[in-house]
Amino acid sequence: MIPFGAPIWGIERIDLMAGLLQQIVSGLSTGGVYASLALALVLIYQATGVVNFAQGEMAMFSTYLAWSMINAGWPYWAAFAATLAIAFVAGILIERIVIRPVENAPVLAIVMVTIGLLTIFNSVAGWIYTYTVKPFPSPFSSTPIKLGPTTISLQDLGVGGVSLVVLIVMYLFFRHTTLGLAMRAVVENPMESRLVGIRVGWMLALGWGLASLVGAVAGMLVAPLVFLEPNMMSGILIYAFASATLGGFNSPGGAVLGGFLMGVIENLVGTYVTFIGTELKLTVALAVILLTLLIKPTGLFGRAAVSRV
Amino acid sequence: MPALLEASNLEAYYGWSKVLHGLDFTVEQDKVTVVLGANGAGKTTLLRAISGMIRTAGEICFAAERIDGKAPEDIVRRGIAHVPEGRGTFVNLTVEENLRLGAYVRRDKAGIRQDLDRVFHFFPVLKEKSRNPAGVLSGGEQQMLAVARGLMLRPRLLLLDEPSLGLSPVLVTELFRIVREIKESERVTVLLVEQDAVAALELAHQAYLLETGSIVTSGSAAELRENDSIRRSYLGY
Amino acid sequence: MRASRSRSRPEPAVKGSYALKQGGQFESRGTRTAARRLAPRLGLLLVAIAAFLLPGVLSSYQTFEFTQVFIYAVALLGLNILIGYNGQFSLGHGAFYAIGAYTTAIMTTRWDIPYPWAIIAAGALSLVVGFLFGLPALRFEGLYLALATFALALATPQVLKYFDSWTGGSQGIVLDKPSVPLGLPISADQYLYYLSLTILVIALVLAHNLLRGRVGRAIMAIRDNPIAAEAMGVNSALYKSLTFGVSAMYTGVAGALGALAVAFVAPDTFSAFLSINFLVGSVVGGVASISGAIFGAAFIEFVPTYAQEISRAAPWAIFGFTLIIFMYVMPTGVAGLIRRLAVAFGRWMAGEEPAPQAQAAGAEATENGRTSVRAALSKPDLS
Numbered sequence: 001m002i003p004f005g006a007p008i009w010g011i012e013r014i015d016l017m018a019g020l021l022q023q024i025v026s027g028l029s030t031g032g033v034y035a036s037l038a039l040a041l042v043l044i045y046q047a048t049g050v051v052n053f054a055q056g057e058m059a060m061f062s063t064y065l066a067w068s069m070i071n072a073g074w075p076y077w078a079a080f081a082a083t084l085a086i087a088f089v090a091g092i093l094i095e096r097i098v099i100r101p102v103e104n105a106p107v108l109a110i111v112m113v114t115i116g117l118l119t120i121f122n123s124v125a126g127w128i129y130t131y132t133v134k135p136f137p138s139p140f141s142s143t144p145i146k147l148g149p150t151t152i153s154l155q156d157l158g159v160g161g162v163s164l165v166v167l168i169v170m171y172l173f174f175r176h177t178t179l180g181l182a183m184r185a186v187v188e189n190p191m192e193s194r195l196v197g198i199r200v201g202w203m204l205a206l207g208w209g210l211a212s213l214v215g216a217v218a219g220m221l222v223a224p225l226v227f228l229e230p231n232m233m234s235g236i237l238i239y240a241f242a243s244a245t246l247g248g249f250n251s252p253g254g255a256v257l258g259g260f261l262m263g264v265i266e267n268l269v270g271t272y273v274t275f276i277g278t279e280l281k282l283t284v285a286l287a288v289i290l291l292t293l294l295i296k297p298t299g300l301f302g303r304a305a306v307s308r309v
Numbered sequence: 310m311p312a313l314l315e316a317s318n319l320e321a322y323y324g325w326s327k328v329l330h331g332l333d334f335t336v337e338q339d340k341v342t343v344v345l346g347a348n349g350a351g352k353t354t355l356l357r358a359i360s361g362m363i364r365t366a367g368e369i370c371f372a373a374e375r376i377d378g379k380a381p382e383d384i385v386r387r388g389i390a391h392v393p394e395g396r397g398t399f400v401n402l403t404v405e406e407n408l409r410l411g412a413y414v415r416r417d418k419a420g421i422r423q424d425l426d427r428v429f430h431f432f433p434v435l436k437e438k439s440r441n442p443a444g445v446l447s448g449g450e451q452q453m454l455a456v457a458r459g460l461m462l463r464p465r466l467l468l469l470d471e472p473s474l475g476l477s478p479v480l481v482t483e484l485f486r487i488v489r490e491i492k493e494s495e496r497v498t499v500l501l502v503e504q505d506a507v508a509a510l511e512l513a514h515q516a517y518l519l520e521t522g523s524i525v526t527s528g529s530a531a532e533l534r535e536n537d538s539i540r541r542s543y544l545g546y
Numbered sequence: 547m548r549a550s551r552s553r554s555r556p557e558p559a560v561k562g563s564y565a566l567k568q569g570g571q572f573e574s575r576g577t578r579t580a581a582r583r584l585a586p587r588l589g590l591l592l593v594a595i596a597a598f599l600l601p602g603v604l605s606s607y608q609t610f611e612f613t614q615v616f617i618y619a620v621a622l623l624g625l626n627i628l629i630g631y632n633g634q635f636s637l638g639h640g641a642f643y644a645i646g647a648y649t650t651a652i653m654t655t656r657w658d659i660p661y662p663w664a665i666i667a668a669g670a671l672s673l674v675v676g677f678l679f680g681l682p683a684l685r686f687e688g689l690y691l692a693l694a695t696f697a698l699a700l701a702t703p704q705v706l707k708y709f710d711s712w713t714g715g716s717q718g719i720v721l722d723k724p725s726v727p728l729g730l731p732i733s734a735d736q737y738l739y740y741l742s743l744t745i746l747v748i749a750l751v752l753a754h755n756l757l758r759g760r761v762g763r764a765i766m767a768i769r770d771n772p773i774a775a776e777a778m779g780v781n782s783a784l785y786k787s788l789t790f791g792v793s794a795m796y797t798g799v800a801g802a803l804g805a806l807a808v809a810f811v812a813p814d815t816f817s818a819f820l821s822i823n824f825l826v827g828s829v830v831g832g833v834a835s836i837s838g839a840i841f842g843a844a845f846i847e848f849v850p851t852y853a854q855e856i857s858r859a860a861p862w863a864i865f866g867f868t869l870i871i872f873m874y875v876m877p878t879g880v881a882g883l884i885r886r887l888a889v890a891f892g893r894w895m896a897g898e899e900p901a902p903q904a905q906a907a908g909a910e911a912t913e914n915g916r917t918s919v920r921a922a923l924s925k926p927d928l929s
Contacts, residue, residue: 050689051689051693053696098870107689108635108689109873109877110873111692112829112869113873115822115866116866116868116869116873119863119866120863120867122862123861123863124859131858178409178413181402182413184401188399189397189399191362191397192393192397192399194381194385195360195391195393196385196410196411196413197382197413197414197462199382200382234700238697238701241696245690279708282701282704283701283704285697285701286697286698286701289693289694290682290694293686293694297686
């Protein structure tokens with residue numbers, strides 16, 4: 001480990017570059033997880049102005065459901081697909097049943113409802129599955145693959161790859177389907193959307209469903225790395241918050257980029273800034289949030305929302 | 310000619326204040342009906358009452374079916390397109406996306422494609438800029454986009470809310486020329502709300518004059534053009 | 547005092563000073579207003595006496611539980627001032643509680659400083675940290691404040707474990723319970739009970755006076771209409787940061803007392819769930835109320851004790867449901883409900899008609915001058 005600020009020469013420099021690249025590449029893998037969860041947050045935020053504090057716990061709970069299926073003998077990808085379906089439906093139901101009664105309340109009141117959901121999901125998971133840490137299988141083995149000067153494990157590649165696939169599918173959905181177009185219209189102008197016949201309430205529910213689905217992907221991808229336990233997503237949620245803040249809550253693309261950035265930042269800071277190491281990761285996320293809000297509150301790619309006074 | 314839309318004793322409320330006081334009017338099929346009035350007379354409110362955006366009392370019948378009290382999404386599905394005041398375009402979506410949204414409730418892909426071409430025929434500038442975000446269009450172009458989006462529904466009734474607002478006289482003439490062209494080649498009933506009485510009366514068959522939420526005069530467009538006092542107050546000569 | 551109402555009333559039960567009103571009816575006026583003013587004060591006195599005598603009938607553990615209620619009440623008072631009266635938000639007050647607790651722990655065990663000074667230092671440090679955190683925070687919308695404070699809450703245990711040379715790391719610090727001064731014939735637990743009760747009463751009085759005065763009005767003006775407040779010359783930035791600081795100070799003092807009462811601090815006690823705990827307490831009691839802090843504190847202290855008998859998970863599930871239900875139906879919390887009931891009762895006693903239904907949505911937001919969470923947190927409608 002090279003102390004921060006020391007001069008680099010010659011061979012050390014080549015090693016440093018290779019090491020740097022290594023950290024960046026593996027950071028992109030966890031970054032995919034952060035990007036997915038950040039996208040889920042932004043989906044709901046853009047449609048409703050609410051940040052769903054329960055996004056992480058919902059993802060955790062979905063992962064537990066997948067675990068139950070795998071434990072019962074289901075093949076991995078079957079459990080994966082079934083979990084996505086359940087998460088999707090659950091997201092829709094939660095929006096229609098729990099959120100809808102307060103949808104006209106101020107944003108922070110709805111946020112408190114999501115915090116209530118957070119504690120419920122967390123405690124029910126603990127109750128059903130206990131707090132003992134469980135291993136979660138990965139469909140990718142950890143065989144290392146050489147990619148030029150760096151080595152990456154198949155696992156990391158798989159995680160990054162699946163995240164990328166999900167993100168691309170989401171992008172295609174929003175750009176090229178009528179439903180996606182309707183959702184974008186609702187985000188921009190709910191009242192106008194009603195005038196073309198869009199049922200805004202169901203679009204919001206759809207947003208929650210998709211967010212829940214994407215969150216479930218994130219949960220299942222990260223569980224093999226951090227092991228399955230009820231509190232596994234809390235740190236990842238904070239990193240997702242930081243990703244969305246950094247990229248811009250108003251910009252899905254920005255949030256995704258922010259996610260990959262956060263993955264890289266996490267790795268680089270953890271490796272190269274010795275006094276932080278790996279034990280203060282959450283402080284790093286907090287610092288990113290505070291710094292972004294101080295310097296450019298709308299994030300790197302967000303647009304300033306014009307508030308009508 | 311049968312009445313496509315009929316309202317009796319229509320009242321409308323913003324919160325607790327009543328803004329429309331017991332209106333009775335009809336909109337005849339395949340004709341252009343215009344509602345005139347000064348600012349604040351309640352013209353926009355009238356359209357909002359029809360498209361279900363505000364709370365109403367009284368009856369509104371569309372093609373012999375009661376639509377008062379229904380949600381805007383359902384009223385759209387019955388074939389009423391509302392082109393709102395201030396255009397209501399989705400500025401971050403492209404022109405073509407805006408138009409496709411106009412046809413959101415329709416299922417017939419071929420028909421939608423056809424209508425898209427028809428709309429590009431009436432508004433060639435939209436075809437030019439179809440891939441641009443709607444926000445980069447000028448005011449006049451956005452107004453055309455809004456009307457075009459309304460037409461994409463293939464509506465039985467088109468509600469136009471002050472289309473001339475914010476447009477230069479040249480553009481107003483152009484727009485109304487296109488509306489006339491549409492009226493003549495398509496079968497669409499139009500309820501037009503306007504402050505620019507001169508242009509509107511040229512186009513219309515039937516006219517109503519609204520003053521602080523009540524209809525003070527009604528008749529054929531020709532009659533209103535002749536009426537001296539109206540001419541002086543609203544047409545300025 | 548409505549003459550038309552009293553026509554249908556029977557002879558007033560309380561005879562006192564009478565005044566002749568229109569129509570020849572007699573109206574008991576002076577006594578009723580005096581009674582209205584006296585009743586709450588009498589009630590308060592009774593409660594104070596009960597609180598003073600309580601340790602006599604309680605076991606040692608129960609005394610500790612009530613001590614904890616008083617401590618939480620001080621913490622919630624801080625949170626209420628921030629959320630209910632100033633319209634800001636915090637999901638990170640557990641961090642300030644931790645600052646207070648660890649300051650006390652370190653000062654009393656490492657540096658042998660007597661605990662009264664430690665408590666004061668805890669309050670001062672929390673004030674400063676809260677103020678500094680509030681400075682940039684005032685630029686954030688409530689939602690971002692929620693995010694930032696949540697991150698703070700989640701980061702706290704990690705930070706506490708990291709600086710283990712100061713904090714004792716995961717193993718924490720064991721404190722000595724304060725010894726009973728002046729040789730009073732009470733146990734250490736009972737002494738802590740009275741100490742916490744005294745500090746609670748001081749905190750309540752301070753908060754009450756603060757909020758009733760000019761500063762309080764400025765704070766509430768910022769909540770209700772920040773733009774108008776600025777226009778009237780209220781230095782929003784300064785007040786918001788100060789409020790954050792004061793709010794943190796209350797919670798820090800509570801943390802100090804908490805450390806002394808439990809005689810132990812460890813990082814995992816100060817997790818994000820502590821902050822959520824406080825939020826639940828605030829909401830249940832009533833965010834824009836001083837008495838609500840006590841109801842909320844009782845809720846978060848006693849409910850888990852009984853709920854845990856069902857299962858380890860039950861308390862948090864209950865808290866979650868409680869948060870949600872309270873957002874739906876009781877945004878003004880228990881204090882607001884009691885106030886509404888008291889007003890309804892008072893009207894019934896006076897033979898008046900029940901309160902008219904709120905005409906506009908705006909009336910719903912303030913019930914008898916107390917603001918609900920939803921209203922406290924909403925942006926004013928300026929359109």
